[in-house]
């Protein structure tokens with residue numbers, strides 16, 4: 001499919017931020033279920049950057065969440081500097097994803113369609129802010145999340161460290177990112193989370209994202225979601241989790257907060273949800289993500305956002321009732 005000049009321009013900007021340069025090898029990974037101009041736009045953008053692109057198209061992975069690409073594609077990725085991942089289903093949090101990253105290959109996930117890629121094109125300033133924030137949290141011991149709706153939870157940091165996403169990769173330490181995602185993230189160890197989360201913002205049951213009519217109450221004990229209550233939407237979330245028949249679907253995977261003022265509740269993509277500036281994220285399920293230190297592999301991953309929460313680290317307030325404190 002032919003791509004608009006604006007889409008190619010956005011893709012070129014993104015590959016530039018990723019440091020793609022002359023003779024770099026860029027694999028563009030897509031599948032037969034994926035429509036739209038993004039694979040072609042990234043192919044053109046890679047050529048504009050002077051790189052050597054390789055366009056790989058597999059059969060669809062739409063029927064299974066967190067399905068890894070076939071072995072032949074994974075082998076081809078090993079010879080590349082960057083994989084632009086335009087697959088239908090996310091394969092972040094899979095062992096294949098972690099192994100590719102451990103081989104030193106960067107992966108840039110593309111969950112958005114072209115209009116949203118242009119709208120949320122990554123910005124260096126947001127990455128700089130994220131890096132500043134996590135540098136200040138280097139020795140964090142405890143995260144506390146509260147909200148007027150009744151959220152009250154504690155996360156013990158142990159040896160884990162904060163990570164960030166800003167929509168582009170940066171070698172050598174930031175090998176994974178997802179276009180449009182701008183957030184601070186923290187992946188706790190097993191058993192390190194206790195409390196109640198009142199989810200009043202978007203909930204991503206991939207690939208869908210919806211806004212609950214009334215808050216969904218998720219009670220977490222020793223790092224596992226034990227109870228999900230709150231009416232029709234809570235029943236939907238519980239049924240989605242049950243459908244995977246995987247005990248680790250209930251593992252508390254990550255928390256953190258969004259940093260992009262352009263991300264919008266009206267767009268309601270999973271990427272917007274996680275990036276809403278001042279929105280506090282929580283997730284259940286797989287956490288296998290070397291950059292964040294997560295190590296639990298599950299068949300599912302659910303993201304949910306608290307819109308009015310306060311996020312504190314060792315008593316310092318970073319987000320107050322849905323607002324990043326430095327914006328005040």
Ligand SMILES: [Fe+2]
Nearest residue numbers: 254283302303
């Ligand atoms: Fe997540």
